[in-house]
Amino acid sequence: MTTSTKPPxxxxxxxxxxxxxxxxxxxxxxxxxxxxxxxxxxxxPEQLAILDARPAWATALFAIAVFTGVLGCILLIFRKKFASPLLMISLLGAIITQIWWFTTDGPSISEESGGTIIPILVIVFALLLVWMARKGVSKSWLT
Known part of the structure; x- marks a missing residue:
């Protein structure tokens, strides 16, 4: 039986x-x-055209990434270790979705709205959450 410790x-x-x-x-x-x-x-209209041409799998991965990310963060707050695999799924969905975005004209036509910066932040933040969940499990902050 593992004992839980209080997270910082x-x-x-x-x-x-x-x-x-x-x-x-x-x-x-x-x-x-x-x-x-x-x-x-x-x-x-150019951005809308790219989104309209987005394959169904990219749309599905976007949904999976954000919904598992929300659920994973809720589980972090409740200190549940199942947050770790959910946040890993969110990270994988985010990475694949952002790879698709970078292989389109998306970043070049949306530069004024963070066309390159936002997708990179999405991946970095997803990585941070996965790292934190794994650390939480290893430190017994999550049970």
């Missing part, structure tokens, strides 16, 4: 920021999926 304050801060970050990803996904008025006002 930075663990909680990153967990909550991760939840907010992935929550924004869910909002972005839902806005794209339902073509909300706010979303359509934010994208150019």
């Amino acid at each position: 304050i930075w663990f909680w801060i990153i967990s909550v920021i991760g939840l907010i970050w992935n929550g924004m990803g869910v909002m972005n996904y839902l806005q794209q999926a339902y073509r909300t008025e706010g979303f359509l006002e934010q994208v150019t």
Whole structure:
């Protein structure tokens, strides 16, 4: 039987920021999926054409990445070690989705809205969350 130890304050801060970050990803996904008025006002016709041409697998991986990211961060907050595999799935979905984005004209036509920076931040933050979950398991912060 393992005993749980209390995580440091930075663990909680990153967990909550991760939840907010992935929550924004869910909002972005839902806005794209339902073509909300706010979303359509934010994208150019060129960006919309790229998104319309996106293969179904890329859309599915985007959804998997953000929804497992939210669930993984919730489990981090509740100190559950199942957060680790969920965040790994989120990372893999994010990496593959961002590879697809970089192989399109996406970054060049969306430079004013973080065309290169945001996709890189997505991967870096997903990596950070996976690292933190694994550290949480190894330090017995997560049970």
